[in-house]
Amino acid sequence: MSETAESLIEVLREECLKRGCNSIKGLSLIFRAMDIDYSKRIVFEELKLALGKLGVKLSENYLHILFNALDINRSGGIDFCEFMHMLRPPMKQCRVDVINEAFEKLDVNKDQAIILDDLEVVYSTNARRHPKFVSGEWTEEQVLRNFLDSIDTPGNPDGKVTREEFMNYYAGVSSTVDDDSYFDLMMRACYGLPNRGS
Structure with missing residues (x-):
């Protein structure tokens, strides 16, 4: 270019x-x-x-x-x-790396897309802590579906999130976080990723 x-x-x-x-x-x-x-x-x-x-x-x-x-x-x-x-705002490689690490963890069946079945395996504990699940307003599946749709392409959710869609979503999040270490810590805490060097 x-x-x-x-x-x-x-x-x-x-x-x-x-x-x-x-x-x-x-x-x-x-x-x-x-x-x-x-x-x-x-x-x-x-x-x-x-x-x-x-x-x-x-x-x-x-x-x-x-x-x-x-x-x-x-x-x-x-x-x-x-x-x-x-x-999408450009990101440092360290941020791209932790986003890819999170995607790899969520993509349980390794088909390069995150679907509801993947989330049920690795994200259900988080879903059960969601306020709407705790209050009984939503089921675990509704919480997971809402999470998936929030990362999917806006206005055109298809029930699966590709690596590109995941990267696009977190590029937006990244642009609101100035500190690389904090972004890394946030991603690792959110997705239960091991700390660097662990």
């Missing part, structure tokens, strides 16, 4: 972050606002209109460079996965 394309993506990322879109759900809202015809993809004209509304002024040439950088598969439209992949 050219230096120009990277800097244009950074401009768009910064505009999204200014609007509080530092999570997968926040970026999903921006994506849906850009997708005027509800086709689940953003075409060039939609991107141009959306950037105008955001107050981002780019020449036609720079708009084309940005659009082409976001349209990774060259389909003529930017789908949500492409949008997320390019706009």
Whole structure:
């Protein structure tokens, strides 16, 4: 990717972050606002209109460079996965590593997707501590389903979370945590991962 394309993506990322879109759900809202015809993809004209509304002024040439950088598969439209992949906040390798470690633990059957069956094996103890389970409002399955849906692609949950969706979710969480050690500690505590060096 050219230096120009990277800097244009950074401009768009910064505009999204200014609007509080530092999570997968926040970026999903921006994506849906850009997708005027509800086709689940953003075409060039939609991107141009959306950037105008955001107050981002780019020449036609720079708009084309940005659009082409976001349209990774060259389909003529930017789908949500492409949008997320390019706009999620960058993370240090130590954060990527602990996120991958958590994914590996949750993916019990090692099929590169987390499904309800996986969570029932490794996350049910956490589910039984959830306030809605404790109060009797939700069953364990409802707690686990809610957890799975919260990490799944917003607006399009399919009952399984891929590694990319998991990474997208935690890239958003990561952008709200300044300290690498605290992020690592939080992930390890949440998923019962061994401490580094253990």
